[in-house]
Amino acid sequence: MAGDELTKPLLTSDPSQVIITVGDEKFCDVGSASDAIAESPSSQLHNQSYNHVNGSRFHSENPYESIGAGDFALPPTSTIDPFRNHTPSIDGIYEWLKIIIILPFVLIRLLLFGLCLLIGFAATKIALQGWKDKLNPMPKWRCRIMWVTRICTRCILFSFGYHWIRRKGRPAPREIAPIVVSNHISYIEPIFFFYELFPTIVSSDSHDSIPVVGTIIRAMQVIYVNRFSPASRKNAVNEIKRKASVNRFPRVLLFPEGTTTNGRLLMSFKLGAFLPGYPVQPVVIRYPHVHFDQSWGNISLAKLMFRMFTQFHNFMEVEYLPVIFPLEKEKESVTCFANRTGRAIASALNVAQTNYSYVDFMLLGKASEFKQENPSLYLIGMERQEIISHISSVEAVDFLDTFLSMNPDESGLVQINNFLKAFRLRACMLSEKIFGFLDMERRGSISFKHFLFGSVNVLKQPLFKEACELAFAKSAGNHFMSELQFGESIKLAIPDLNVDEIHSLFCLFDTNKEGKIGREEFIGFLRRNPLLIALFVPLLKRMI
Template sequence: MPKWRCRLMWVTRICSRAILFSFGYHWIKRKGKPARREVAPIVVSNHVSYIDPIFFFYELFPTIVSSESHDSMPFVGTIIRAMQVIYVDRFSRSSRKHAVNEIKRKASCNRFPRVLLFPEGTTTNGRSLISFQLGAFIPGYPVQPVIVRYPHVHFDQSWGNISIAKLMFRMFTQFHNFMEVEYLPLVSPHESRKENAVHFAERTGHTIASALNVEQTLHSYGDFMLFTKAAELKQENPSLYMVEMAWVQSSLHLKALEAVDFLEIYLQMNPDPRGQVEFHDFLRALRLKPCGLSEKMFEFIDVQKIGKITFKQVICYSNPYLLLITHGYVRSTFGGIGTPIQL
């Protein structure tokens, strides 16, 4: 990086500390030290708030991997652009491949800043850790895990089911906000065993979860999409429709966007407050006639044999039917059948 740009970035870093101060982070507790860039070119952290990238910009001045949607956010978008961001579209295979190549290129050369990733791919409330995306681990370089905590009594600073405007207002009206950052020991891939990215990510996730004293679940950004869609459609408890999409995608090869499409159909079945659907609502929403096939479809999904099914059961136990329903073939195939079909 040219010297003139380095000097300019120091000014920007001071400005980012001023932003943190204005949000009530007057002092920030740290434990451990960041490793040298030559030793750990990649840094990974849990993701709780939009404050995270502002802090890391001030502290480490890294290159960050971020979704394009974050570019327009107040304060954060400006900081991200200053961090020579690597943009990625999580739903585009070519974009993800390009991002991994950029991570490899910048991590392999000490002329570039270290690379920062939030492998969860979204923010959480900090009370659990969700599954990791593999972008930080495919290059095969040592990573330094970092954990971020926001201790609080009255105001939860995590960026969850709250608008950014309201979150910023609450932060501004707090006299002081607490933040703790802990740098953990390096995690390196096992060269002797030629460890793949999945196992490398699992070991790193276990290290961060243990340090946070929380459980790592199989939820992913896809579950956030399902939660958001359920909230948009005025469901009383949107969390009932989260299905641990990381497991669903790896085991059933069902994409998050397909699951969201089917959720819209499922919610037309008029689920009760517990998110359960009865047989007659199942038929009505899919425009199916009562017959042996439709009854056996429902019975196959109803693994608890209580006469009701849940969205997770539909996803996990009816994947072949699910793909048909998502693409609109069930109605055209079975909707006009008058004679019951026996399996």
């Protein structure tokens, strides 16, 4: 399931194969124009000042100045949700009449779909029978059997309403462009490419367990990858390079966005297709429509399939763009190579490249899980360098989990009372400083963007880890910190804490629930909640 307008390119009607090298290295950073932010006076933190917001007073002295964390800038808020399907429900008399008319034919389409799936599955089982040397290309006689499955997949597309598919351009010879990349809008594209190119695909390892589908993609000599495992990603890149270098293997197909979008923008590209350094042919997929958005966004697979089955015809366009070569003489970076390819696809689609990534899809899922009224408020554009350089995708979701525990309102904003409650802090000068550090505009509320960028701004400081280690070493007499030692340390920051408040905070840090805090436990908690290092800053100052 997953800006600024770019001009639509002039398309040539010449059917011959065209090979070009896309230059213009000046724009290696995606969204460089849209992300340029002039820091306004309202975003400045004014030391030693007080602000009155909604009757509350927030002290804006920076509590993290001693570890090097200063002001931070927020990126502009996008109004586009890349994962939103724009026709999730059946609206209008025309749509209902169309469904009523087409319903008698839906059974025929379902029978065709099921029959083709079974025949294709049987042919694939025969083609794979007894084949053990799967590190080498599939023998030609087995590939010929797979033509039965390929024809079945075309019939499956027909059953979905794709009676004809408009094509522009043509695939480059495999010897010229061993790697193909495409935008990803629906589950239809993998089916189309299976029929059209029979490529080797890079897919999530979770797809192997899907009944029938898992068997069929294994015949494509799939390269499995676990996107959360660095070792798995490294192995996938090595496999891409190995198979791309041998012409006897099929082309390697990747969807570098990593998930589906609604096609109204282009998400940032993962680098796996570009790290091997081979020429790449971009392919653009479009689904022109008026009444039915075919994108696999915030809509269930069953509902999407039903809508497809109940259309007279579903339109699909496939455009093969000119091959893009890496700029070897200029020693082009992998990121620039990926961004040039992305610009070619975005230009052909007439959409903007963005910093959205699969992690934003994870954030959207987490917000939906918490029944947020508008989950798209929590999309950040997680491929921004100031974020991805310091936290992992899992940590980003953990930050959202913490923020959602603060009970944001329908606008996705958190007030100071809920903020303090989540961190078990009392209202005092220090807690107001912490909240004021995030509340740059002095509005008395913060968004997830404030919370995440502010937390990462503290976390990324070179002195942060050292401060955590020193705080533990100074507080703990041995390998563990007791509740008494913990209380003595934080009372330097908030002197009038009572026993119950100290115990509540101690339990927050004591994630193992052992009645004591270990060194790794302490540092790990502060990495997940870097704002709370402010509790130990007075202790650290005493050591200087």
